[in-house]
Amino acid sequence: MRKLLFILPIWLCLVIISPSYAHAIKIVVDAGHGGSDPGAIGINGLNEKDITLDIALKLQDQLVKRDYEVVLSRTDDRFISLQDRVDYTNKQSADLFISIHGNSYPSSQAKGTLVLYYDNQFPQSSYPASAQMESLTPISKAFAQQVLDAFINKLHTENQDIVPSSVYVVRNGTIPSVLIETAFLSNPEDAALLADPIVRSQMAEAIADGIQAFRPLPAKLAFTDINGHWAKDAILSLNEKGIVTGENHLYYPDRSLSRAELLTLLDRIHPFESLSEGYEKAVFSDLNEQHWAYPTFEKAIAAGYIRGYDDGSIKPDQAVSRGEAAALIDQFVEKTEPAPSTDGAAPQIDEGITDVPAAFTDVSADSWYAPAINHLRSLGILTGKTPDLFAPNKTITRAEIAALLDRWTDKNR
Ligand SMILES: [Zn+2]
Known part of the structure; x- marks a missing residue:
């Protein structure tokens, strides 16, 4: 354990100064559920798998517009296992992972937005995390907070906070990962929000705002052939x-x-x-x-x-x-140049030129x-x-x- 603690800070530094940040930032967007797995069924009949796909596609548009590189774990209505989602993500050499969901609870009173991330302070022995996710806790946590803040700021849904979690997709990957529960399909007001395509666009925009706040793109290099040039x-x-x-x-x-x-x-x-x-x-x-x-x-x-x-x-x-x-x-x-003065005063001498x-x-x-x-x-x-x-x-x-x-x-x- 002592050895691990010694290695850990160096590993984090490598993440922070990773050369990949000099290039495009790549985001994996994961639309929850799909195909034979509808996810939660809304109080208004909405299928979670449909709203997650719609928000994921809209989020892709938002991020691409902002010059991020984006890949989606699914782009249509199909079943993908949780393991396949993680395997897919690990193959992308991406920078961030975000999974989109709608929430559900037995009581229709529960409403609002929460963002899940893996936290090494709350390990669950029957759901072990990958070594990378253990080390990435502070980064995933900060990522979760930025996404939540941006979402609440735009949508004004009830703030249910960031939540340490051992759900599969935030626990098994190799890059900072979060899962957003956008709103409760089991709550009438929240479900009405999710049913509105304009609100879903706002949700996608808010999530993109959070990603951008957390990992802004480096300034674009204007020209590549002037390094070292006198001009x-x-x-x-x-x-x-x-x-x-x-x-x-x-x-x-x-x-x-x-x-x-x-x-x-x-x-x-x-x-x-x-x-x-x-x-x-x-x-x-x-x-x-x-x-x-x-x-x-x-x-x-x-x-x-x-x-x-x-x-x-x-x-x-x-x-x-x-x-x-x-x-x-x-x-x-x-x-x-300023016109010469016409009131007879002596012209101003530019003191810069002696x-x-x-x-x-x-x-x-x-x-x-x-x-x-x-x-x-x-x-x-x-x-x-x-x-x-x-x-x-x-x-x-x-x-x-x-x-x-x-x-x-x-x-x-
Ligand atoms: Zn879900």
Whole structure:
């Protein structure tokens, strides 16, 4: 026994930091009874097996909607032995087990909700628990409490508390397990609740709330290809602001950015004016309505943010150079800067900028993008490749644009 006590806390730690929690959380939902076993028969004629299946299916919907992985021990009206339910659960490498039931009692006065779990403080020698369930007592107990609290909170049924129990399915498994007795089929008011499909939906929602409170999903990893990248924080921050998204959890930080992509990002930060009624369609040889960014281009062209080339093209998918990006972004930054005061007072000095750095040696003062680069740099939004070099003709990467837009949007907060 001494040895067991020594091992136990380490085992619990392993449960708590189990790597499976970094992935989807998998729940086994068990609809009580079924097939030749109707369970309790309600005072209103309801079969327990029917309401348990309905709540289980609704609970599955609720949990899947919340991004949990769910499996059901039965999805139709069939008999499954208790041992088969436990065997099935053990094969799932799931995280939690919950069995759905309706209660029954000889007196029709009894009503309310209770949640059963196995408790090693109340062992029953003729109903021994699995070694795992012995150790899992505190976890199953906390799980039971969360489910009960959420249920009472939503349904306002009578609180019959969490109850240590040696029923088969909460005693023989290998993962935290509970059994909810939703309401009493033998009580007229409770049976009326169970007969109402809307109330059964609320019950499923409440149970899902309890599961979520007990085992919230880890925050979704937005992108899997930015770990260790210098722009990781900026990319995540922009993602949180709803400005950048990736594809299949990939951001492609070192890819160049197209004109279409840049306009889309700017439209998310400062939505372009919508087209006026008499708007005349601009025609470019390489932009048609099938292009994914066509509506954004239309607005950007109408507002004068972007122009085509002399050959009649507008090159929506061409990579944007760093100089071009600066010039485009600066148009928006200027728009959002506070207007100069008109009451004759001296303009406010931004104390954050003590000395404006010398111009980049590779940005000639008479180039078309120089004013934009110098302006953005003076605001602390734009940085060079080095303190001296900006590389205006190099294409801008998705990481670089994220860093720039993150600094700008932080300034605007
Ligand atoms: Zn039952």
